[in-house]
Amino acid sequence: TSSMLEYENQIFLDMYQENALLVMCEGLGLDRIFLNFLRLYSDLKELVFVLNTDQLQQEYYIEKLRSLGVNQLPCIMTSEYGAQERKRMYARGGIFFASSRILVMDLLVDRIPVHLVSGMLVTKAHKMADACQEPFILRLFRQKNKEGFIKGFTDNPVALVGGYSRMEKVMKNMFVGKVFLWPRFHLNIIECMDKRKVRIMIIFLLLLANVLIIVTSYLKIPNLFLTKFISNSLSICLVYKYILVNSMQNTLPKTVSPQPEVIEIGVELTNSMKIIQTSLLEIVSACLKELKSNNPGLHKSQIAFGLIVCHCNSPKWEILLEILDEIREANKQTEKTELGEGKVLICVSEMRGIYMIRDFLKFGTRAALLRIYNKAFKKSLLIPTDEGNTKVLKSIYETDDLLKKKKKSSEIPTPPDSCEDIFPNSKDDRKTLEENEEIDAIRYRRMKVLDSPETHLHALHGNPDPYILSRALEEIQPRYVILYDSSIHFVRQLEVYKACRPGIPLRVYFLTFQSSAEEQVYLTSLRREKEAFHSLIQEKATMVIPKEREGKNKDDPQFERNVKPAYEINSRKAGGQGGLVEDKKQTIVVDMREFRSELPSLLHKRGIEIEPITIEVGDYILTPNICVERKSLSDLIGSLGSGRLYTQCVAMSRHYSQPMLLIEFDANKAFSFQARGVAGATLTLKELNQKLTLLLLHFPKLRLAWCSSPSTAAELFHDLKLTREQPDPEKAAAIGASEPDGSSDEKYNTAPYDFLLKLPGINSKNCRSILHHVTDLRHLCRLSEEQLEELLSSKINARQLYEFLHEKYDASTSKKKVKR
Numbered sequence: 001t002s003s004m005l006e007y008e009n010q011i012f013l014d015m016y017q018e019n020a021l022l023v024m025c026e027g028l029g030l031d032r033i034f035l036n037f038l039r040l041y042s043d044l045k046e047l048v049f050v051l052n053t054d055q056l057q058q059e060y061y062i063e064k065l066r067s068l069g070v071n072q073l074p075c076i077m078t079s080e081y082g083a084q085e086r087k088r089m090y091a092r093g094g095i096f097f098a099s100s101r102i103l104v105m106d107l108l109v110d111r112i113p114v115h116l117v118s119g120m121l122v123t124k125a126h127k128m129a130d131a132c133q134e135p136f137i138l139r140l141f142r143q144k145n146k147e148g149f150i151k152g153f154t155d156n157p158v159a160l161v162g163g164y165s166r167m168e169k170v171m172k173n174m175f176v177g178k179v180f181l182w183p184r185f186h187l188n189i190i191e192c193m194d195k196r197k198v199r200i201m202i203i204f205l206l207l208l209a210n211v212l213i214i215v216t217s218y219l220k221i222p223n224l225f226l227t228k229f230i231s232n233s234l235s236i237c238l239v240y241k242y243i244l245v246n247s248m249q250n251t252l253p254k255t256v257s258p259q260p261e262v263i264e265i266g267v268e269l270t271n272s273m274k275i276i277q278t279s280l281l282e283i284v285s286a287c288l289k290e291l292k293s294n295n296p297g298l299h300k301s302q303i304a305f306g307l308i309v310c311h312c313n314s315p316k317w318e319i320l321l322e323i324l325d326e327i328r329e330a331n332k333q334t335e336k337t338e339l340g341e342g343k344v345l346i347c348v349s350e351m352r353g354i355y356m357i358r359d360f361l362k363f364g365t366r367a368a369l370l371r372i373y374n375k376a377f378k379k380s381l382l383i384p385t386d387e388g389n390t391k392v393l394k395s396i397y398e399t400d401d402l403l404k405k406k407k408k409s410s411e412i413p414t415p416p417d418s419c420e421d422i423f424p425n426s427k428d429d430r431k432t433l434e435e436n437e438e439i440d441a442i443r444y445r446r447m448k449v450l451d452s453p454e455t456h457l458h459a460l461h462g463n464p465d466p467y468i469l470s471r472a473l474e475e476i477q478p479r480y481v482i483l484y485d486s487s488i489h490f491v492r493q494l495e496v497y498k499a500c501r502p503g504i505p506l507r508v509y510f511l512t513f514q515s516s517a518e519e520q521v522y523l524t525s526l527r528r529e530k531e532a533f534h535s536l537i538q539e540k541a542t543m544v545i546p547k548e549r550e551g552k553n554k555d556d557p558q559f560e561r562n563v564k565p566a567y568e569i570n571s572r573k574a575g576g577q578g579g580l581v582e583d584k585k586q587t588i589v590v591d592m593r594e595f596r597s598e599l600p601s602l603l604h605k606r607g608i609e610i611e612p613i614t615i616e617v618g619d620y621i622l623t624p625n626i627c628v629e630r631k632s633l634s635d636l637i638g639s640l641g642s643g644r645l646y647t648q649c650v651a652m653s654r655h656y657s658q659p660m661l662l663i664e665f666d667a668n669k670a671f672s673f674q675a676r677g678v679a680g681a682t683l684t685l686k687e688l689n690q691k692l693t694l695l696l697l698h699f700p701k702l703r704l705a706w707c708s709s710p711s712t713a714a715e716l717f718h719d720l721k722l723t724r725e726q727p728d729p730e731k732a733a734a735i736g737a738s739e740p741d742g743s744s745d746e747k748y749n750t751a752p753y754d755f756l757l758k759l760p761g762i763n764s765k766n767c768r769s770i771l772h773h774v775t776d777l778r779h780l781c782r783l784s785e786e787q788l789e790e791l792l793s794s795k796i797n798a799r800q801l802y803e804f805l806h807e808k809y810d811a812s813t814s815k816k817k818v819k820r
Helices: 006-017 030-044 055-067 083-092 100-108 125-129 133-144 166-174 187-194 202-218 224-250 271-294 315-334 351-363 365-377 400-408 427-443 468-476 488-500 517-542 574-580 592-596 599-605 633-642 644-655 685-698 710-721 729-734 750-757 767-773 777-781 785-792 795-806 811-819
Strands: 020-024 047-051 075-077 095-098 117-122 149-154 178-182 261-267 344-348 446-451 454-459 480-483 507-513 587-591 609-613 626-632 658-664 703-707
Touching: 006 020, 006 030, 006 178, 006 187, 020 030, 020 166, 030 055, 030 095, 030 117, 030 149, 047 100, 055 075, 075 083, 083 100, 095 100, 100 133, 100 592, 100 609, 117 133, 125 133, 125 149, 125 166, 133 149, 133 166, 133 592, 133 599, 149 166, 166 517, 178 517, 187 488, 271 517, 315 344, 315 351, 315 480, 315 507, 344 351, 344 468, 351 365, 351 446, 351 454, 454 468, 468 488, 480 488, 488 517, 507 517, 587 592, 587 599, 592 599, 592 609, 599 609, 599 710, 609 729, 626 633, 626 644, 626 710, 633 644, 633 658, 633 685, 644 658, 644 685, 658 710, 703 710, 750 767, 767 785, 777 795, 785 795
Parallel strands: 020 149, 020 178, 047 095, 047 117, 075 095, 117 149, 261 507, 344 454, 344 480, 480 507, 587 609, 626 658, 658 703
Antiparallel strands: 446 454
16 A cells, blocks of 8 residues: 555655655665655656666556556656657656666757756665766756756665765765665654554644645746745645645554564474584585685675575474464454454465475375475385375376366365375476476465465565565465565565554464574574664764755866866966867767766766767777777676677778777776686686787787776777767768668678678678678579679679689689799
8 A cells, every 4th residue: 555654754754855865674665655756746747767677666666556546657668669759758747767778868869858857766776886877867967957856765775885985975976965764773663663643633734735735726826936836835735645644544543553463483403404504504614715715806795695404394394284273273263253264374485495385284294205305316206105005106286277177166185194196207297397396486476275274375585576575465465474484574574564554463473493594694684784774874974965965056066077187287378277278079979788887977077978879880989990899807708708709809890990999997906917806707817818819910900908997998088089080970870780671790600701802893882782692602603694793783893703703713824923
């Protein structure tokens, strides 16, 4: 629902009034706050752009807004819309989910009416510290629009403390001057979760807000200042109306507790499990040490691992049965009441655990354990029944037809007296079984396993949809939740779910292995989040934010685009004013895929105009003759090993007289050429040097440029363009681009292509015609002169090629020519 809790209302009001960064703890309703912002700006019909969202997020928010009755839903702007169509849509206003690539291009070519944009909403704001495209977008927006808002949202506080002043860097890249921190131990959140307060003046304030909205809507005053004041008052009244309605919906007497009833059950590890766990931890520790020793350049943040222990014949299974039995007595007692029978939601870490618990609940312990054993060792053992006979194991997975039939009937088979057969005997059957498992994993985001009590299994991880857990809670509406595996995110979601429904009981069973790696992972994640917030609170207290941080001043120095650095200005000429004469407009054609790097933004800061188009040859076109292919160190190693760099150099050398290979290093790492420590490196330093040497020997016109950082590369580009002609974007886009029939240079092998160009009568214009219609050299030799004339569109070229192919070779004549 869109109704918000008290602390959510406070966050909403604070964020509405400021250009700020919001940092919340995971699972406490950030998506609910963001949804209400989308709803507000949809009702106001303002032009707003949303950054850093993926397709699943976009579909989720649009679905929610549609269920709330919003008329003007956000639009997902993709490359399917043409340039002129996008321009018309921007003029109509509304909320747009747009990719960073499209926004950069439309902002650079002034396709977006920036003066009409109300603001920017940035999700996953913690990524702004390392991103390149999104800060560039906000810089272009703030440079041309000083009044619009910028608001950032994130629920990943740990990502903001990984380096030096990362939170301040995020705020600087977003042009915001305030940050709001909301950890779980925030006083307002604790009060909201612990008790609810009745607000006496809610109805009166709500009526007052409605009166103000009516007055400001119908009052017509010609004065421009008063009109703007009334418009702002209308927006504020709408905000307060949302808050008051939400507060009234969520206000209940103090006697009703909003917290779920939590029952923690600690399970002791068996001796065998302790030995297995200790062995696995030692193996993981040894692997990490070896990984660090062989990769000294690998940062600790790049190492991610998870310790997954399959608790076969786990004591949790027995406790799980006891809990289900307890719920089935409890449900009988509440059948006659208004509450009715309660549903059960069992949360497991991943789909593998769901299959394991399903088999256990349906077929018993021995059958579930045998299934795990057979799958691990690829065997098909038999289970003796009570009568002493053996049966061939049958698959519990059914075909689609049986699934459809079973959906029509509500009957679910009860566990048999003896262990049922659950495995096929042949390899083909086992393969079919594994395929069915993959289908089930896609089909069942959750799985219903029992009717009494109605029990659903749900995977906490492994699903790309980040909102699948909240959807499960809304659709199932369980009264009992069994956390077979723990997750901070879902525990917080349960808190919010219960706080929004304080009149409905909720009992949560928390199962954990005592003194286990599972328990330590959960506690460590809690500790890391708490320490991250403490660090952010301390950083906020000591942070010095300049007044011009938000970039609203007209002559803000951070938006100056200096073509020349200060040390190059001659101060002897009128105090340096003589050096401020505007130079000729500099332009660089940049491939759209290059905006994922920092270099285009740095070029724009130096006063160079950027032409964002899709080019097939090169990454940067500096002049009509200079083409640059940019490679980071890891890209260089990978492309040298795969041979892709050779193909790119062939294309550059074919179309440009001065091809260049730019090797760009990370500014935060050593400026040294070494393969060790680079992720994905399979070549040694000696092999890299050999390949680079061969590359330079094969392409004598190719030039190498070694740059220690993107800033150095931007300065190099600026120097190379001095006193040279500007590139033509249309010509750059046409080089190597697809023909109308869909062909391109990359469709053919480079060796035959180069061979054909050396034949008499064949040039770059008619070469494609030969490649389209001729299969091989034998086929070319069999063509008549008339057929060649039709292909080459020239009688002279056809005659030259035909005579070259069919003229008889005279050895004596060639020897006389050699002697002469």
